Amino acid sequence: MGKKRLTQLLDQLKANQQTDLQNTAAIYTVAQVAVNELQEATSDVSVLALNPGQSSIDKAELIRRYGSYSNCRQIAKQNGLKFSRNPSWQQLATGFTYLEALQQIVRNYLDKHPDPLLEGITVELKLGSAAGQNKK
Numbered sequence: 001m002g003k004k005r006l007t008q009l010l011d012q013l014k015a016n017q018q019t020d021l022q023n024t025a026a027i028y029t030v031a032q033v034a035v036n037e038l039q040e041a042t043s044d045v046s047v048l049a050l051n052p053g054q055s056s057i058d059k060a061e062l063i064r065r066y067g068s069y070s071n072c073r074q075i076a077k078q079n080g081l082k083f084s085r086n087p088s089w090q091q092l093a094t095g096f097t098y099l100e101a102l103q104q105i106v107r108n109y110l111d112k113h114p115d116p117l118l119e120g121i122t123v124e125l126k127l128g129s130a131a132g133q134n135k136k
Contacts, residue, residue, distance in 0.1 A: 056097040059089040080124065098127060 066072040072092055076083075081095045102125065110118070 057093045057100070059093060062089065062093055062096065 062072050066075050069089070069092075073087075076087075076092060076095060079099055081092075081099060083091060083095070087095065
């Protein structure tokens with residue numbers, strides 16, 4: 001092999017190494033962006049997760065807060081809790097437990113993602129149908 005051919009092959013090898021280096025840098029950049037987005041998405045999900053150690057509300061707590069079944073029902077209605085029939089104390093307690101957890105989730109999300117266009121918007125959630133979707 002001649003000197004000219006050897007020089008040509010060495011130049012081609014250097015060019016290939018440079019291209020490989022640029023490709024590696026591009027792959028690293030894409031991977032780093034993906035990792036960052038995944039971490040952000042994971043933190044968003046953790047904000048939405050309920051705290052499993054969160055104490056649930058019981059009948060005694062409802063009586064302490066609201067005094068009577070009638071007052072409890074009135075406050076529940078004022079806070080958007082609706083029941084298909086007269087709820088038991090246990091159903092009221094479950095409703096208030098979920099209400100408080102969901103309010104905290106919404107506050108956390110709004111703190112993280114504020115938007116002035118949300119002013120005047122009301123969102124209603126229907127848990128009865130959503131809860132039934134997990135049944136098999």
